[in-house]
Amino acid sequence: MLGFMIQRLLQALVVMLVISALVFIGVYAVGNPIDVLISPDATQQIREEAIRAYGLDQPLWKQYLDFLARLIRGDFGRSFIYNMPVLDLIASRVPATLELTLVAVLGATFLGVPLGMYAGYRPDSVLAKIIMTVSIFGFSVPTFWIGLVLIFTFAVQLGWLPAGNRGETAMLFGVEWSLLTANGWLHLLLPALNLSLFKFAMMVRLARAGTRETMLSDTVRFARAAGESEFTILRRHVLRLISIPIVTVFGLEFGSTMAFAVVTETIFSWPGVGKLIIDSISSLDRPVMVAYLMLVAFFFIVINLLVDLSYAALDPRLRTRRAT
Amino acid sequence: MNPLLEVRDLKTQFATRNGPLKAVDGVSFSLEEGEIIGLVGESGSGKSVTGFSLLGLIDPPGRITGGSVKLMGRELVGLPPSDLRKIRGREISMVFQDPSATLNPVLTIGMQMRLALEAHERIGEAAARERSAAVLNRVGIPDAARRLDAHPHQFSGGMRQRVAIAIALLNRPRLIICDEPTTALDVSIQAQILTEMRSLAEEMRTAMIWISHDLATVSSIASRLLVMYAGRIIEEGPVAAVLRQPRHPYTAGLLASLPARAEPGTDLVQIPGSTPSLFDLPPGCAFQPRCSYRTPECSVTPDLVAAGTGRSHRCHHPLGEIPA
Numbered sequence: 286m287l288g289f290m291i292q293r294l295l296q297a298l299v300v301m302l303v304i305s306a307l308v309f310i311g312v313y314a315v316g317n318p319i320d321v322l323i324s325p326d327a328t329q330q331i332r333e334e335a336i337r338a339y340g341l342d343q344p345l346w347k348q349y350l351d352f353l354a355r356l357i358r359g360d361f362g363r364s365f366i367y368n369m370p371v372l373d374l375i376a377s378r379v380p381a382t383l384e385l386t387l388v389a390v391l392g393a394t395f396l397g398v399p400l401g402m403y404a405g406y407r408p409d410s411v412l413a414k415i416i417m418t419v420s421i422f423g424f425s426v427p428t429f430w431i432g433l434v435l436i437f438t439f440a441v442q443l444g445w446l447p448a449g450n451r452g453e454t455a456m457l458f459g460v461e462w463s464l465l466t467a468n469g470w471l472h473l474l475l476p477a478l479n480l481s482l483f484k485f486a487m488m489v490r491l492a493r494a495g496t497r498e499t500m501l502s503d504t505v506r507f508a509r510a511a512g513e514s515e516f517t518i519l520r521r522h523v524l525r526l527i528s529i530p531i532v533t534v535f536g537l538e539f540g541s542t543m544a545f546a547v548v549t550e551t552i553f554s555w556p557g558v559g560k561l562i563i564d565s566i567s568s569l570d571r572p573v574m575v576a577y578l579m580l581v582a583f584f585f586i587v588i589n590l591l592v593d594l595s596y597a598a599l600d601p602r603l604r605t606r607r608a609t
Numbered sequence: 610m611n612p613l614l615e616v617r618d619l620k621t622q623f624a625t626r627n628g629p630l631k632a633v634d635g636v637s638f639s640l641e642e643g644e645i646i647g648l649v650g651e652s653g654s655g656k657s658v659t660g661f662s663l664l665g666l667i668d669p670p671g672r673i674t675g676g677s678v679k680l681m682g683r684e685l686v687g688l689p690p691s692d693l694r695k696i697r698g699r700e701i702s703m704v705f706q707d708p709s710a711t712l713n714p715v716l717t718i719g720m721q722m723r724l725a726l727e728a729h730e731r732i733g734e735a736a737a738r739e740r741s742a743a744v745l746n747r748v749g750i751p752d753a754a755r756r757l758d759a760h761p762h763q764f765s766g767g768m769r770q771r772v773a774i775a776i777a778l779l780n781r782p783r784l785i786i787c788d789e790p791t792t793a794l795d796v797s798i799q800a801q802i803l804t805e806m807r808s809l810a811e812e813m814r815t816a817m818i819w820i821s822h823d824l825a826t827v828s829s830i831a832s833r834l835l836v837m838y839a840g841r842i843i844e845e846g847p848v849a850a851v852l853r854q855p856r857h858p859y860t861a862g863l864l865a866s867l868p869a870r871a872e873p874g875t876d877l878v879q880i881p882g883s884t885p886s887l888f889d890l891p892p893g894c895a896f897q898p899r900c901s902y903r904t905p906e907c908s909v910t911p912d913l914v915a916a917g918t919g920r921s922h923r924c925h926h927p928l929g930e931i932p933a
Contacts (some may be wrong), residue, residue, distance in 0.1 A: 501668075507711035509666055511725040511776060512698030521724055525715045600715055601760040 293593075297586045304582040305356070308575050309349050317341075318569035322365055339365065352575070361579075362572035366565070371576040375558060380460045381451055382550070382557030386542040388464075388477040393484035394535055401492025402519060402527075406500060408493075416489060423486030432479045432552040439475060447472050449554040476553040480546060484538050491534060495527030502526075528599050536592035544581040611682045612639040613783060613816050614663070619676035619686075621655075621662045630887050632658040632671070634840035637913075642783065645810055645817040647827030647848065649863070650837035651884050656820045659837070660786040663818075664701055665693040680784070699729045702777040706789040708769035712761040718745075718772050719757030725776050744775045749805060767798035774802075778809065784816045791826060803830050824863055828852055833919070836860050839885060839895035842913065846920035854929045856922040859896045894924065902926040 323335055336342050340351065355362060361371040401420075404413040440448035452472030455465035463469025499505060500523065508518050543558075550559035558577065565573035597604045621633040633655045640646060650656045662673055665685060678685040680700060685693065697703075705711045713721055722741035726732050732740070738757055745753035748771040761769055770790060777785050787806070791799040807830050810817050821827045827834065827848075834851045836844040836859065844857040855861040862880035864870065871877050882899035885891065891898055893908040900907070906925045915921040916931045 503705055503707065503710040504713045506666065507703070507705055507773070507776075508713075508724070509694075510664055510697055510703035510705075512694050512696070512702075512728040512780070513724055514694060514728065517724060517728065521716070521720075522713050526713065602714060602762050 293590055300586060301582060305579055308578045312571050312574050313345055316569050318365055318571055361576035364570055364573050366568050366570045371572045375577060378558045378561045380462060381555060382543055382546055382559060384462060384464050385477055385546060385557060388473060389480035390484055390539050390542060393481040394488055397485040397488025398492045398531060401489035402496045405493035405496025420486035420489040423482040428548050429552060431482060432549055435475050435479055446475050451556055476549050476555050480542060480549045487534055491530050492527060496523055499523045499526050529596060532595050533592055536588045540585045540588040613642045613681060614640040615679040617677045619662060620674045621658050621667055621671060622674045624670040627888050631840050633662060636842055638835055640816050643814040643816055645819060645831045646833040646835060647831030648818055648820045648835050649824055649827055651822055653884050654837040655840040656837050657788050660788050660820050664697055664703060698725060699780045700782055701784045702782040703786040704773050704777045704790045707793045708773045711773055712769060714761055717758050717760055722776055722779060725779050729780050744779055748775045767794055770794060786818045788820045824867060839890060843923045850920060856927040856929060857924045858900050858902050861928055
């Protein structure tokens with residue numbers, strides 16, 4: 286186990302290094318931030334001073350090495366636009382995205398897995414067909430369109446829910462959460478629903494396919510021959526047997542939603558990190574872009590590690606193989 | 610006194626695109642308490658489907674279309690699923706061929722045994738462990754109390770099958786259907802398990818239906834033999850008598866093809882032709898295309914004729930002397 290962790294840690298370091306270089310080059314290619322930062326009618330002298338102040342007069346490799354040197358001290362630099370440390374800026378936006386992602390991914394999983402299992406258990410029933418139709422819808426209709434339809438229906442036409450922005454928040458562990466207020470939940474509902482539809486469809490499909498296959502296995506026949514009820518068989522045997530792909534998708538979806546809830550956050554003006562990265566790209570705020578993408582990479586490494594660890598918890602056969 | 614199990618004219622069919630497939634076509638037999646009978650036939654002869662039919666475990670598109678199965682005088686065919694479930698495991702249980710497929714790989718065997726116990730009674734965790742360990746001990750698993758926390762892959766093939774047998778024995782059923790439980794095991798372990806199963810059956814007064822394609826294995830454990838061909842019983846009788854003097858040409862062919870009966874250095878005797886497709890059975894006796902005693906009379910289905918002590922056959926031209 287210790288060897289496994291050390292190996293993963295080294296892998297993670299290499300991945301981070303490669304990512305930082307790629308991101309740095311990529312961001313450099315996007316455009317020159319000076320054009321955005323400084324008004325076009327500024328004098329040449331002001332312009333050159335600004336370039337020097339931001340370190341943009343240095344060659345790319347020098348900028349990159351400086352960046353790495355600061356990184357080792359835990360300094361991601363300051364935002365060109367907000368003029369505050371990048372890490373603080375991102376950290377202030379994370380709770381909004383985190384709560385949106387949690388509600389969307391957990392909701393999709395806790396609804397999608399049981400419904401998908403039912404659809405796999407009784408594939409010919411009417412309910413199964415309804416579930417599968419909704420899941421096709423969730424897969425094929427683009428997020429931005431559903432978002433607009435949701436706003437149009439529930440906010441504009443019916444007027445039941447707010448069309449955007451985060452609602453009231455309350456403080457817990459030094460962080461503002463809208464999950465703690467009724468008004469916050471009202472604001473959260475539509476964007477979370479919008480985000481979760483695709484994930485819901487995916488969970489339904491995964492759970493259905495796994496259940497259909499497992500129901501035909503000798504394990505299920507043997508459990509039936511022992512007189513176990515169908516509910517026990519589904520909950521204790523089938524759910525455990527299909528959990529590995531579900532956990533994998535859960536992890537990946539959680540990661541990608543945290544990182545790239547861009548469309549939904551933009552449509553619903555949700556002040557999360559997705560909105561931050563879109564704004565920083567359009568204003569060419571390089572330090573934010575670089576730090577953000579590196580944090581995302583780091584985040585995915587952590588999620589993959591957690592997913593791998595949960596494999597071992599879910600399937601004892603993997604545990605022994607790793608120990609030997 | 611009523612027999613333990615009485616099967617009358619049992620018919621199980623599978624609906625297919627080419628019309629109904631008669632997997633079991635009018636099977637009748639009975640079984641006394643503590644008796645072990647062998648159900649022998651090639652793959653596709655309907656012996657396993659017969660076993661599953663007794664438990665009411667035929668998955669759609671298959672279903673029992675006729676006949677009766679009486680356990681201690683109680684009719685099982687047509688019972689609602691919830692009543693059938695209570696009989697499974699408690700009155701009749703089943704052991705399958707491949708223990709690595711029947712045991713759930715991700716649950717400890719203690720948990721699997723507990724689920725089988727909980728299917729029939731409310732039982733606390735400590736009591737469940739105690740009962741499970743006692744049964745594991747009984748089927749020859751050393752250090753059973755500690756092994757309850759192990760997973761199936763930590764056992765050898767033979768030990769795994771013992772665990773499956775222990776689960777089948779857990780609720781002290783009156784009848785165990787054994788569907789080729791030793792076929793997947795090493796020959797030396799086969800012999801051990803056969804011996805132990807026989808003494809367990811004697812000790813607990815459990816009756817057994819031992820399903821196999823292997824005449825040698827069956828004859829070492831059963832007292833009576835049923836030979837199946839194309840969904841029907843074609844010969845029945847005490848093991849010793851059938852082995853000494855088979856009446857149906859098919860039984861004679863099976864016996865002649867046993868390696869133990871071959872002259873060293875000569876080819877094994879084969880039954881000419883192959884098992885007929887159940888969609889495309891010849892009229893009358895299903896074995897006639899492969900039979901060297903065939904006459905025009907064989908196009909009329911022969912009845913199962915009782916002749917001699919406990920013996921019967923379904924053939925117009927039985928071999929040997931037939932007592933009137």
